[in-house]
Amino acid sequence: MVVLNRIYTRTGDDGTTALGSGERRPKYDLRIAAYGTVDETNAAIGIARLHLAARADLDAMLGKVQNDLFDLGADLAVPERQDKAERLRLLASQVERLEHDIDTVNAALGPLTSFVLPGGTAAAAHLHLARTICRRAERLVVELASRPDEPVGGPAIKYLNRLSDFLFVASRAANDDGARDVLWEPGKHR
Template sequence: MFEMKIYTKGGDQGQTSLYDGQRVYKNSLQVETYGTFDELNSNISLADKFCVSEQNKQYLQHVEHLMFLLQGELAAGTPEKYYQKSQVITNEDVKFLEKVIDRYSEKLPKVTSFILPGASQAGAQLHVCRTVCRRAERLLITYMEDHEVRPEIERYVNRMSDFFYIIARDEDYEERINKIVAQVIDQYQKIMEEKSYD
Protein backbone atom coordinates (compact mmCIF):
# COMPACT_ATOMS: atom_id res chain seq x y z
CA MET A 1 0.00 0.00 0.00
CA PHE A 2 1.35 3.43 -0.98
CA GLU A 3 2.02 5.76 1.92
CA MET A 4 2.49 9.48 1.40
CA LYS A 5 5.72 10.90 2.81
CA ILE A 6 5.47 13.62 5.45
CA TYR A 7 8.25 15.61 3.79
CA THR A 8 8.25 16.62 0.12
CA LYS A 9 11.42 18.75 -0.03
CA GLY A 10 9.33 21.29 -1.94
CA GLY A 11 9.79 23.87 0.80
CA ASP A 12 13.55 23.57 1.12
CA GLN A 13 14.01 26.90 -0.68
CA GLY A 14 11.76 28.77 1.76
CA GLN A 15 8.60 28.63 -0.35
CA THR A 16 5.25 26.87 -0.07
CA SER A 17 2.31 26.22 -2.39
CA LEU A 18 -1.07 27.91 -2.12
CA TYR A 19 -4.36 26.16 -2.91
CA ASP A 20 -4.08 26.93 -6.66
CA GLY A 21 -0.44 25.82 -6.87
CA GLN A 22 1.04 29.33 -6.74
CA ARG A 23 4.38 29.42 -4.91
CA VAL A 24 4.96 32.05 -2.21
CA TYR A 25 7.57 32.57 0.49
CA LYS A 26 6.77 31.05 3.86
CA ASN A 27 7.21 34.37 5.63
CA SER A 28 4.69 36.16 3.39
CA LEU A 29 1.82 37.94 5.13
CA GLN A 30 -0.67 35.50 3.62
CA VAL A 31 1.13 32.44 4.99
CA GLU A 32 1.72 34.17 8.34
CA THR A 33 -2.01 34.94 8.56
CA TYR A 34 -3.43 31.50 7.82
CA GLY A 35 -0.53 29.93 9.76
CA THR A 36 -1.56 31.88 12.86
CA PHE A 37 -5.10 30.57 12.51
CA ASP A 38 -3.55 27.09 12.33
CA GLU A 39 -1.76 27.87 15.61
CA LEU A 40 -5.09 29.00 17.03
CA ASN A 41 -6.79 25.78 16.00
CA SER A 42 -4.15 23.70 17.77
CA ASN A 43 -4.79 25.73 20.92
CA ILE A 44 -8.54 25.22 20.56
CA SER A 45 -7.96 21.46 20.39
CA LEU A 46 -5.95 21.61 23.62
CA ALA A 47 -8.64 23.70 25.34
CA ASP A 48 -11.25 21.16 24.31
CA LYS A 49 -9.33 18.42 26.17
CA PHE A 50 -9.29 20.48 29.39
CA CYS A 51 -13.00 21.38 29.42
CA VAL A 52 -15.24 19.83 32.08
CA SER A 53 -18.44 20.79 30.23
CA GLU A 54 -19.45 18.40 27.44
CA GLN A 55 -21.42 21.22 25.85
CA ASN A 56 -18.33 23.42 25.70
CA LYS A 57 -16.35 20.55 24.18
CA GLN A 58 -18.95 20.27 21.42
CA TYR A 59 -18.89 24.03 20.80
CA LEU A 60 -15.11 24.04 20.50
CA GLN A 61 -15.03 21.02 18.20
CA HIS A 62 -17.58 22.76 15.96
CA VAL A 63 -15.30 25.79 15.74
CA GLU A 64 -12.27 23.57 15.09
CA HIS A 65 -13.92 22.15 11.97
CA LEU A 66 -14.85 25.61 10.68
CA MET A 67 -11.28 26.78 11.19
CA PHE A 68 -10.20 24.42 8.40
CA LEU A 69 -12.59 26.26 6.06
CA LEU A 70 -11.21 29.62 7.19
CA GLN A 71 -7.59 28.56 6.71
CA GLY A 72 -8.35 27.02 3.34
CA GLU A 73 -10.00 30.18 2.07
CA LEU A 74 -7.10 32.36 3.21
CA ALA A 75 -4.61 29.92 1.67
CA ALA A 76 -6.33 30.07 -1.72
CA GLY A 77 -4.31 32.06 -4.23
CA THR A 78 -7.47 32.23 -6.35
CA PRO A 79 -10.47 32.26 -3.95
CA GLU A 80 -12.97 31.72 -6.77
CA LYS A 81 -11.52 28.26 -7.45
CA TYR A 82 -11.71 27.44 -3.75
CA TYR A 83 -15.40 28.44 -3.59
CA GLN A 84 -16.21 25.97 -6.36
CA LYS A 85 -14.81 23.00 -4.42
CA SER A 86 -15.29 23.75 -0.73
CA GLN A 87 -17.75 25.00 1.83
CA VAL A 88 -17.17 28.43 3.33
CA ILE A 89 -17.96 30.21 6.57
CA THR A 90 -21.34 31.95 6.34
CA ASN A 91 -23.28 34.54 8.28
CA GLU A 92 -25.14 31.64 9.95
CA ASP A 93 -21.85 30.59 11.50
CA VAL A 94 -21.41 34.12 12.85
CA LYS A 95 -24.93 34.00 14.32
CA PHE A 96 -24.14 30.66 15.97
CA LEU A 97 -21.27 32.24 17.92
CA GLU A 98 -23.47 35.20 18.85
CA LYS A 99 -26.18 32.87 20.22
CA VAL A 100 -23.65 31.05 22.41
CA ILE A 101 -22.21 34.35 23.66
CA ASP A 102 -25.68 35.75 24.44
CA ARG A 103 -26.83 32.53 26.18
CA TYR A 104 -23.77 32.39 28.44
CA SER A 105 -23.82 36.13 29.13
CA GLU A 106 -27.31 35.69 30.61
CA LYS A 107 -26.33 32.57 32.57
CA LEU A 108 -23.07 33.74 34.17
CA PRO A 109 -22.64 36.24 37.03
CA LYS A 110 -22.07 39.82 35.90
CA VAL A 111 -18.46 41.02 35.66
CA THR A 112 -17.81 44.42 37.23
CA SER A 113 -14.01 44.52 37.02
CA PHE A 114 -11.08 43.06 35.10
CA ILE A 115 -10.56 39.34 35.68
CA LEU A 116 -7.39 37.26 35.64
CA PRO A 117 -7.08 35.11 32.48
CA GLY A 118 -8.44 31.80 33.70
CA ALA A 119 -9.12 30.42 37.18
CA SER A 120 -9.29 26.88 35.81
CA GLN A 121 -6.98 24.97 33.46
CA ALA A 122 -9.57 25.06 30.69
CA GLY A 123 -10.26 28.74 31.33
CA ALA A 124 -6.57 29.62 31.16
CA GLN A 125 -6.12 27.73 27.88
CA LEU A 126 -9.22 29.38 26.41
CA HIS A 127 -7.72 32.78 27.19
CA VAL A 128 -4.65 31.66 25.24
CA CYS A 129 -7.07 30.95 22.37
CA ARG A 130 -8.58 34.41 22.80
CA THR A 131 -5.22 36.19 22.60
CA VAL A 132 -3.95 34.12 19.65
CA CYS A 133 -7.25 34.87 17.92
CA ARG A 134 -6.73 38.59 18.45
CA ARG A 135 -3.23 38.34 16.99
CA ALA A 136 -4.56 36.43 13.99
CA GLU A 137 -7.25 39.08 13.57
CA ARG A 138 -4.62 41.85 13.51
CA LEU A 139 -2.73 39.98 10.79
CA LEU A 140 -5.97 39.45 8.87
CA ILE A 141 -6.77 43.17 8.95
CA THR A 142 -3.28 43.98 7.65
CA TYR A 143 -3.69 41.35 4.92
CA MET A 144 -7.04 42.88 3.95
CA GLU A 145 -5.36 46.19 3.11
CA ASP A 146 -4.19 44.67 -0.19
CA HIS A 147 -6.42 41.59 -0.57
CA GLU A 148 -10.16 41.09 -0.72
CA VAL A 149 -11.58 38.96 2.10
CA ARG A 150 -15.27 38.18 2.47
CA PRO A 151 -16.92 40.22 5.28
CA GLU A 152 -18.25 36.99 6.82
CA ILE A 153 -14.68 35.94 7.56
CA GLU A 154 -13.88 39.23 9.26
CA ARG A 155 -17.06 39.07 11.37
CA TYR A 156 -16.49 35.44 12.33
CA VAL A 157 -12.93 36.10 13.49
CA ASN A 158 -14.09 39.10 15.52
CA ARG A 159 -16.80 37.05 17.26
CA MET A 160 -14.45 34.14 17.96
CA SER A 161 -12.37 36.03 20.51
CA ASP A 162 -15.54 36.97 22.43
CA PHE A 163 -16.68 33.35 22.15
CA PHE A 164 -13.44 32.09 23.73
CA TYR A 165 -13.75 34.68 26.50
CA ILE A 166 -17.27 33.61 27.46
CA ILE A 167 -16.49 29.87 27.26
CA ALA A 168 -13.45 30.52 29.50
CA ARG A 169 -15.71 32.23 32.03
CA ASP A 170 -18.15 29.33 31.92
CA GLU A 171 -15.40 26.79 32.52
CA ASP A 172 -14.13 28.83 35.49
CA TYR A 173 -17.71 28.98 36.81
CA GLU A 174 -18.27 25.22 36.35
CA GLU A 175 -15.05 24.40 38.18
CA ARG A 176 -15.99 26.72 41.05
CA ILE A 177 -19.43 25.05 41.36
CA ASN A 178 -17.87 21.57 41.24
CA LYS A 179 -15.45 22.49 44.04
CA ILE A 180 -18.31 23.79 46.21
CA VAL A 181 -20.32 20.62 45.60
CA ALA A 182 -17.27 18.47 46.43
CA GLN A 183 -16.72 20.42 49.67
CA VAL A 184 -20.37 19.99 50.68
CA ILE A 185 -20.23 16.25 49.99
CA ASP A 186 -17.00 15.96 51.94
CA GLN A 187 -18.48 17.80 54.93
CA TYR A 188 -21.60 15.65 54.79
CA GLN A 189 -19.55 12.44 54.77
CA LYS A 190 -17.52 13.62 57.74
CA ILE A 191 -20.71 14.40 59.69
CA MET A 192 -22.17 10.99 58.88
CA GLU A 193 -18.93 9.27 59.94
CA GLU A 194 -18.95 11.13 63.26
CA LYS A 195 -22.57 10.13 63.86
CA SER A 196 -21.76 6.49 63.19
CA TYR A 197 -19.29 6.58 66.09
CA ASP A 198 -21.87 8.01 68.56
Protein backbone atom coordinates in the same frame (compact mmCIF):
# COMPACT_ATOMS: atom_id res chain seq x y z
CA MET B 1 -11.97 14.61 0.54
CA VAL B 2 -8.40 15.26 1.57
CA VAL B 3 -5.89 12.45 1.14
CA LEU B 4 -2.47 12.80 2.76
CA ASN B 5 -0.35 9.83 1.81
CA ARG B 6 2.97 11.60 1.95
CA ILE B 7 3.78 14.03 4.76
CA TYR B 8 6.99 15.55 3.45
CA THR B 9 7.36 16.77 -0.12
CA ARG B 10 10.60 18.78 0.03
CA THR B 11 8.91 21.52 -2.02
CA GLY B 12 9.18 23.94 0.90
CA ASP B 13 12.90 23.47 1.35
CA ASP B 14 13.48 26.65 -0.65
CA GLY B 15 11.54 28.74 1.87
CA THR B 16 8.28 28.84 -0.07
CA THR B 17 4.92 27.18 0.37
CA ALA B 18 1.95 26.67 -1.92
CA LEU B 19 -1.40 28.35 -1.60
CA GLY B 20 -4.48 26.25 -2.34
CA SER B 21 -4.38 27.68 -5.86
CA GLY B 22 -0.90 26.25 -6.42
CA GLU B 23 0.80 29.65 -6.38
CA ARG B 24 4.04 29.57 -4.37
CA ARG B 25 4.78 32.25 -1.82
CA PRO B 26 7.53 32.87 0.74
CA LYS B 27 6.78 31.26 4.08
CA TYR B 28 6.87 34.72 5.71
CA ASP B 29 4.13 36.03 3.37
CA LEU B 30 1.29 37.82 5.19
CA ARG B 31 -1.36 35.42 3.84
CA ILE B 32 0.66 32.44 5.08
CA ALA B 33 1.13 34.14 8.48
CA ALA B 34 -2.61 34.83 8.67
CA TYR B 35 -3.78 31.28 8.09
CA GLY B 36 -0.86 29.92 10.11
CA THR B 37 -2.07 31.95 13.08
CA VAL B 38 -5.60 30.64 12.52
CA ASP B 39 -4.06 27.16 12.76
CA GLU B 40 -2.25 28.19 15.96
CA THR B 41 -5.59 29.34 17.40
CA ASN B 42 -7.04 25.94 16.55
CA ALA B 43 -4.19 24.14 18.32
CA ALA B 44 -4.64 26.27 21.45
CA ILE B 45 -8.36 25.42 21.46
CA GLY B 46 -7.44 21.74 21.20
CA ILE B 47 -5.36 22.04 24.38
CA ALA B 48 -8.20 23.85 26.17
CA ARG B 49 -10.61 21.08 25.23
CA LEU B 50 -8.46 18.56 27.09
CA HIS B 51 -9.52 20.30 30.31
CA LEU B 52 -13.27 20.47 29.66
CA ALA B 53 -14.42 17.00 30.69
CA ALA B 54 -17.03 18.51 33.01
CA ARG B 55 -18.36 20.88 30.33
CA ALA B 56 -19.59 18.76 27.42
CA ASP B 57 -21.61 21.74 26.14
CA LEU B 58 -18.51 23.92 25.74
CA ASP B 59 -16.50 21.04 24.34
CA ALA B 60 -19.12 20.45 21.63
CA MET B 61 -19.18 24.14 20.71
CA LEU B 62 -15.39 24.25 20.55
CA GLY B 63 -15.36 21.14 18.36
CA LYS B 64 -17.48 23.02 15.82
CA VAL B 65 -15.16 26.02 16.10
CA GLN B 66 -12.14 23.84 15.36
CA ASN B 67 -13.78 22.57 12.21
CA ASP B 68 -14.72 26.15 11.24
CA LEU B 69 -11.11 27.21 11.69
CA PHE B 70 -10.02 24.60 9.14
CA ASP B 71 -12.69 26.03 6.81
CA LEU B 72 -11.25 29.49 7.44
CA GLY B 73 -7.72 28.28 6.71
CA ALA B 74 -8.92 26.78 3.43
CA ASP B 75 -10.70 30.05 2.61
CA LEU B 76 -7.58 32.12 3.27
CA ALA B 77 -5.35 29.67 1.36
CA VAL B 78 -7.05 30.58 -1.94
CA PRO B 79 -7.49 34.30 -2.58
CA GLU B 80 -10.86 34.92 -4.21
CA ARG B 81 -9.37 36.77 -7.18
CA GLN B 82 -7.10 33.88 -8.14
CA ASP B 83 -9.57 31.12 -8.51
CA LYS B 84 -13.07 31.35 -9.89
CA ALA B 85 -13.78 27.69 -9.16
CA GLU B 86 -16.13 26.73 -6.35
CA ARG B 87 -13.99 26.84 -3.22
CA LEU B 88 -14.65 26.35 0.47
CA ARG B 89 -15.43 29.77 1.94
CA LEU B 90 -16.50 30.75 5.43
CA LEU B 91 -20.20 31.62 5.49
CA ALA B 92 -22.26 34.19 7.35
CA SER B 93 -24.21 31.29 8.89
CA GLN B 94 -21.05 30.18 10.71
CA VAL B 95 -20.72 33.68 12.21
CA GLU B 96 -24.40 33.57 13.20
CA ARG B 97 -23.98 30.18 14.91
CA LEU B 98 -21.05 31.58 16.87
CA GLU B 99 -23.16 34.58 17.94
CA HIS B 100 -25.88 32.20 19.12
CA ASP B 101 -23.31 30.22 21.11
CA ILE B 102 -21.96 33.44 22.68
CA ASP B 103 -25.49 34.41 23.77
CA THR B 104 -26.18 30.92 25.13
CA VAL B 105 -22.99 30.73 27.19
CA ASN B 106 -23.15 34.36 28.34
CA ALA B 107 -26.72 33.97 29.63
CA ALA B 108 -25.46 31.78 32.50
CA LEU B 109 -22.73 34.21 33.54
CA GLY B 110 -23.00 36.94 36.14
CA PRO B 111 -22.14 40.51 35.23
CA LEU B 112 -18.53 41.60 35.42
CA THR B 113 -17.32 44.34 37.76
CA SER B 114 -13.73 44.34 36.47
CA PHE B 115 -11.56 42.97 33.70
CA VAL B 116 -10.75 39.26 34.01
CA LEU B 117 -7.16 38.05 34.31
CA PRO B 118 -6.27 34.83 32.50
CA GLY B 119 -6.50 32.08 35.09
CA GLY B 120 -8.85 30.28 37.40
CA THR B 121 -9.08 26.80 35.94
CA ALA B 122 -6.67 25.23 33.46
CA ALA B 123 -9.40 25.24 30.81
CA ALA B 124 -10.07 28.95 31.35
CA ALA B 125 -6.37 29.85 31.16
CA HIS B 126 -5.98 27.91 27.91
CA LEU B 127 -9.12 29.53 26.47
CA HIS B 128 -7.67 32.95 27.30
CA LEU B 129 -4.48 31.98 25.48
CA ALA B 130 -6.55 30.85 22.48
CA ARG B 131 -8.41 34.19 22.64
CA THR B 132 -5.20 36.21 22.43
CA ILE B 133 -3.89 34.10 19.55
CA CYS B 134 -7.25 34.58 17.83
CA ARG B 135 -6.92 38.36 18.21
CA ARG B 136 -3.49 38.17 16.55
CA ALA B 137 -4.99 36.13 13.71
CA GLU B 138 -7.71 38.75 13.36
CA ARG B 139 -5.14 41.56 13.15
CA LEU B 140 -3.22 39.70 10.45
CA VAL B 141 -6.36 38.95 8.43
CA VAL B 142 -7.49 42.60 8.69
CA GLU B 143 -4.05 43.73 7.53
CA LEU B 144 -4.20 41.24 4.67
CA ALA B 145 -7.66 42.46 3.66
CA SER B 146 -6.41 46.06 3.62
CA ARG B 147 -4.12 45.26 0.69
CA PRO B 148 -5.82 45.80 -2.66
CA ASP B 149 -4.23 42.68 -4.17
CA GLU B 150 -5.13 40.37 -1.26
CA PRO B 151 -8.91 39.89 -1.08
CA VAL B 152 -10.42 38.32 2.01
CA GLY B 153 -14.07 37.29 2.31
CA GLY B 154 -16.17 39.36 4.73
CA PRO B 155 -17.22 36.47 6.96
CA ALA B 156 -13.56 35.65 7.72
CA ILE B 157 -12.93 38.87 9.64
CA LYS B 158 -16.33 38.76 11.34
CA TYR B 159 -15.79 35.15 12.40
CA LEU B 160 -12.44 35.90 14.06
CA ASN B 161 -13.89 38.94 15.80
CA ARG B 162 -16.78 36.88 17.21
CA LEU B 163 -14.52 33.95 18.02
CA SER B 164 -12.43 36.00 20.42
CA ASP B 165 -15.66 37.07 22.15
CA PHE B 166 -16.80 33.45 22.30
CA LEU B 167 -13.47 32.34 23.76
CA PHE B 168 -13.80 35.03 26.44
CA VAL B 169 -17.28 33.91 27.55
CA ALA B 170 -16.21 30.26 27.26
CA SER B 171 -13.28 30.97 29.60
CA ARG B 172 -15.67 32.45 32.15
CA ALA B 173 -17.98 29.44 31.78
CA ALA B 174 -14.97 27.15 32.32
CA ASN B 175 -14.35 29.08 35.55
CA ASP B 176 -17.51 27.65 37.10
CA ASP B 177 -19.68 30.16 35.22
CA GLY B 178 -17.55 33.05 36.47
CA ALA B 179 -17.33 32.03 40.13
CA ARG B 180 -13.59 31.30 39.77
CA ASP B 181 -12.78 34.30 37.57
CA VAL B 182 -9.65 36.13 38.64
CA LEU B 183 -10.51 39.83 38.56
CA TRP B 184 -8.10 42.64 37.86
CA GLU B 185 -7.59 44.97 40.81
CA PRO B 186 -6.17 48.18 39.32
CA GLY B 187 -3.08 49.47 41.13
CA LYS B 188 -3.28 46.82 43.87
CA HIS B 189 0.46 46.10 43.96
CA ARG B 190 1.94 49.58 43.56
